[in-house]
Amino acid sequence: MxxxxxxxxxxxxxxxxxxxxxxxxxxxxxxxxxxxxxxxxxxxxxxxxxxxxxxxxxxxxxxxxxxxxxxxxxxxxxxxxxxxxxxxxxxxxxxxxxPSTVADLLKWLSPRSGDRVLEVGTGTGWTAALLSYLVGDQGEVTSVEVDPVVAEQAAKNLAAAGVQPRLIVGDGAAGCPDRAPFDGVHVTCGIYRVPYAWVEQTRPGGTIVLPYDCGMGDGHGLRLRVVPGTGAVGRFTGFASYMLMRAQRDADGDSDERYTGETVTRLDPRMIGRASPGARLAMAGLTGLRTRTLVQEGVFWLWVLDPEDPAQYAVVHGRPGDTEYPVYLYGDRPVWEEITDAYFRWVGWGEPGRERFGMTVTPEGQRIWLDSPTQHPQPIHR
Incomplete structure (x- = not known):
């Protein structure tokens, strides 16, 4: 054909x-x-x-x-x-x-003719080609890819298509200071911590769009605006689930030696493991924890993990119809108590949806907030 x-x-x-x-x-x-x-x-x-x-x-x-x-x-x-x-x-x-997710990120970025755009994660090169088309001959697209083999194939794909963005092999978390400032940053990998280098390399009023991965289920589109003297501020815009940036993947850990005991909960672990997008953002913002799930032979398994210390986690499992669920605890951080307290705090707020949450990124770090940047959730137990 x-x-x-x-x-x-x-x-x-x-x-x-x-x-x-x-x-x-x-x-x-x-x-x-x-x-x-x-x-x-x-x-x-x-x-x-x-x-x-x-x-x-x-x-x-x-x-x-x-x-x-x-x-x-x-x-x-x-x-x-x-x-x-x-x-x-x-x-x-x-x-x-x-394509629907690609279209969403392009919509959130809204590149204009003549814009200078940084893309983090070249992948196959398709989005770099789309961005090049949108910014036109007077604009510039710089695309950074960490994997040299992927980058080489993307360069071949783009050359065959007659498109010539600036391609760089390197760590996208560092941005590309030599090509800054940018009008927009377009990120095609899941991000848990937003690198401040992207904020520093974006013009005041410029836009950063990325798939935010809070470590609990599907990811969230995040659209940030760079505000002089503040950093970057924006809201979660919808669904966007991508593979995590390699530098931000979870560390593996073996914590059998840190087993600290077992308790029982009446909360079905599916309430946490299959929580709505708003609940996931609330739990992530309040605790900084992550979750993993697995269904095996009719049993639902939930892990609650501390990404900073793989030795700190809890495991809960159960079947539909169970009324009590064992909780196996590892390490001394009360991760199960934290995650359930955060879930019920979200319930107490009226179960707000994803669209009511946002994020502020500053040189000191990032924080998730509800409704307004001045009203961000406060951590519990930490």
């Missing part, structure tokens, strides 16, 4: 059905096709149940084309390049994001 225009329109119809898209976003997606940036062999992930399909343009071009122009995430690398692209790969480490 040499003319993908019908497939592009089908993709646009699909993502417009999810949410209306501005004409300028649709025009960019039409003008910068996705398929030149997708490898011959990859994994397509679609739907709320994250169905995986192995796609191979050589052996099954029909499925490959259908997946490329669906609202799917295309996994292009696993295990930091050490693993093979196969079904059941456990650690995806690079991908082409779903």
């Amino acid at each position: 040499t003319d993908p225009s019908a497939r592009v329109q089908g993709m646009l119809d699909e993502i417009i059905a999810i949410a209306p898209r501005s004409d300028w976003i649709c025009d960019a997606l039409r003008s910068v096709p996705r398929h030149p940036f997708i490898p011959t062999r990859a994994l397509s992930v679609e739907g709320y149940d994250e169905r995986e399909t192995l796609i191979d343009r050589n052996t099954d071009p029909t499925t490959w084309w259908a997946s490329v122009y669906a609202d799917s995430t295309i996994i292009t690398q696993v295990d930091d390049g050490a693993g093979a692209i196969e079904l059941g790969a456990r650690k995806p480490t690079s991908s082409a994001s779903a």
Whole structure:
């Protein structure tokens, strides 16, 4: 197939059905096709149940084309390049994001013709090409990729597409001071701590958009504005879930030697592990903890973890219909008590949704707030 225009329109119809898209976003997606940036062999992930399909343009071009122009995430690398692209790969480490999510981040950034934009995470190069189209010939896009193999392939993809952003191999957390200041920063990896370098390298009034990963379930889009004398301030804008920046991945820990006892709770661990976006932001802002979940043979498992100290955590499990749940405690930080207190504080606030939360980033760090930057949640037990 040499003319993908019908497939592009089908993709646009699909993502417009999810949410209306501005004409300028649709025009960019039409003008910068996705398929030149997708490898011959990859994994397509679609739907709320994250169905995986192995796609191979050589052996099954029909499925490959259908997946490329669906609202799917295309996994292009696993295990930091050490693993093979196969079904059941456990650690995806690079991908082409779903078009609906790409469109959302572009909308939140709203790049204008002539803008200077820093992209953190080149990936396949597709979003760098979209940004280059949007800022035009008078604008500039600088894209930073930490993985040299991924960066090399992105450079080939972009050259073949006739697009020439400035490509840099390096740690995106440091930004690119030699190319600053920027009008906008567009981040394509999950972020737990917002690097202040991005704020310093963005003009006053400039915009930073990123997928914020609070370590509890799906991620959150965050749109920040740089405010002189303050730092950056903004609100959570919607869903945006990306792979974590490599420098911010959780450390692994073995804490059996720190086992401190067992207790029982009547709170179903699914209330914490499957909490709504607003509840997750509240719990993250109040405690700084993270969670992980697993369903195995009908049993729901929940881990509550201290990202700063892997030896501090709790494990809770149970089945539907149980009325009491064992809590296994490791370390001396009362992480289960903290997370449940934070959850019920959110309930006491009236269960506010994601759109009522925001973040302020300063040289001293970041804080999540509810409704107003002057009314941020205060930590409990810390």
